Amino acid sequence: MKIHPLITTSAELADLCARLSKADFVCVDTEFMRENTYWPELCLIQIADSNEAAAIDPLAKDIDMSPLLDLLVDNKDVLKIFHAGGQDVEIIYNLTGKTPHPIFDTQIAMMAVSQSEQIGYSNLVESWLGIAVDKGARFTDWGRRPLTERQIEYAIGDVTHLAKIFPKLLQRLIKTGRGVWLNIEMEKLADPANYKNDPDLSWLRIKAPGRNPAMLGRLKALAHWRELEAQDKNIPRGRIARDETVADIAAHPPKVQADLAKVRGLSAAWKDNEIGRRMMAALEAAKPLTEAELPPRTARGAPLGKEGALVADLLKLLLKIRSREIDVAARLLARSDELELLAAGIRELPMLNGWRYEVFGREALELVEGKMAFAVVKGRLKMTRVEVPDPEAPEPGEDAELPVAAETDDQPAAAE
Numbered sequence: 001m002k003i004h005p006l007i008t009t010s011a012e013l014a015d016l017c018a019r020l021s022k023a024d025f026v027c028v029d030t031e032f033m034r035e036n037t038y039w040p041e042l043c044l045i046q047i048a049d050s051n052e053a054a055a056i057d058p059l060a061k062d063i064d065m066s067p068l069l070d071l072l073v074d075n076k077d078v079l080k081i082f083h084a085g086g087q088d089v090e091i092i093y094n095l096t097g098k099t100p101h102p103i104f105d106t107q108i109a110m111m112a113v114s115q116s117e118q119i120g121y122s123n124l125v126e127s128w129l130g131i132a133v134d135k136g137a138r139f140t141d142w143g144r145r146p147l148t149e150r151q152i153e154y155a156i157g158d159v160t161h162l163a164k165i166f167p168k169l170l171q172r173l174i175k176t177g178r179g180v181w182l183n184i185e186m187e188k189l190a191d192p193a194n195y196k197n198d199p200d201l202s203w204l205r206i207k208a209p210g211r212n213p214a215m216l217g218r219l220k221a222l223a224h225w226r227e228l229e230a231q232d233k234n235i236p237r238g239r240i241a242r243d244e245t246v247a248d249i250a251a252h253p254p255k256v257q258a259d260l261a262k263v264r265g266l267s268a269a270w271k272d273n274e275i276g277r278r279m280m281a282a283l284e285a286a287k288p289l290t291e292a293e294l295p296p297r298t299a300r301g302a303p304l305g306k307e308g309a310l311v312a313d314l315l316k317l318l319l320k321i322r323s324r325e326i327d328v329a330a331r332l333l334a335r336s337d338e339l340e341l342l343a344a345g346i347r348e349l350p351m352l353n354g355w356r357y358e359v360f361g362r363e364a365l366e367l368v369e370g371k372m373a374f375a376v377v378k379g380r381l382k383m384t385r386v387e388v389p390d391p392e393a394p395e396p397g398e399d400a401e402l403p404v405a406a407e408t409d410d411q412p413a414a415a416e
Contacts, residue, residue: 221286
């Protein structure tokens with residue numbers, strides 16, 4: 001594979017993208033900094049097909065990135081390969097308002113062919129290629145120029161290795177027939193809605209107990225205010241106020257600004273500074289959520305009780321058994337919170353649709369309904385189907401006409 005020197009000019013980039021636009025796939029990775037900013041700062045993009053690879057410097061003076069961005073978001077003939085690509089896709093969305101498509105994520109794909117929940121890139125490379133990845137440059141300052149040869153070599157390795165792994169992984173998926181399982185997962189990854197920083201929806205990311213309309217109304221108003229403050233200052237939202245602090249203020253709102261000095265997580269200066277005034281204004285303008293605005297119970301969980309918790313534990317055991325038997329990551333079949341919702345009586349769940357229902361959901365539902373039971377067979381835990389008693393059948397001791405079993409080749413007639 002040909003490795004190009006660091007690309008820093010528009011002409012070099014345009015030539016590279018013209019060649020890559022004819023490839024079947026390209027592997028993509030980014031290096032960025034976001035520790036001190038709200039918006040991730042793109043510092044490097046690496047890209048490769050099966051023949052060539054390059055790192056592109058988006059911070060180079062006057063470089064025109066549009067050929068690369070057009071290749072990633074507008075060229076539908078080239079498959080874009082990422083590993084754990086959520087943050088990479090977010091960066092591309094922030095630059096273009098679009099997401100790469102079609103898309104393939106090797107971390108997600110590994111869940112369909114192994115029990116690896118979230119395999120890291122270095123483990124993926126070692127597993128498929130037997131190569132140990134040097135992690136030394138991973139946490140360097142990617143915004144500092146000039147980049148070192150070690151940094152560039154490390155960064156390009158992220159896509160050259162991926163370009164060798166992808167065809168092998170694709171063949172494994174074809175052999176197992178599980179490629180279709182991933183279609184929905186990849187579409188989710190490419191959904192632009194995942195990457196919109198909508199202040200009106202930011203409250204949904206904060207954990208808060210209960211569904212009290214007034215409390216959730218305050219939570220929504222405070223989260224909206226915090227998001228705008230963070231965007232305006234381009235600093236992480238947690239630098240404004242942590243999630244726990246926002247949730248605590250929503251649940252126990254201060255009556256006057258001076259009370260902010262008593263809030264854990266805020267400095268005493270908030271009692272009379274401008275940001276404290278803006279927070280209080282957002283709090284005072286908050287309105288209780290309407291019934292239509294309240295999150296569905298499936299989004300916030302459902303009460304289980306002791307019996308429900310036991311059923312959820314049995315479902316988790318079933319999930320562990322099934323994932324082991326078919327060698328697939330349990331998380332791809334169902335999440336832990338879904339199992340609790342199923343135990344609580346919720347039926348509108350991903351595991352009860354499509355291939356998940358066929359592979360796991362049907363038996364999970366039968367277990368909840370008492371049609372399945374655990375048994376130990378030759379020292380191994382197995383599932384067995386059981387006969388569910390007829391609710392119309394008489395209780396023992398009651399007079400009733402006993403049905404006569406039909407005689408079949410493998411079942412004798414009932415004895416008189």
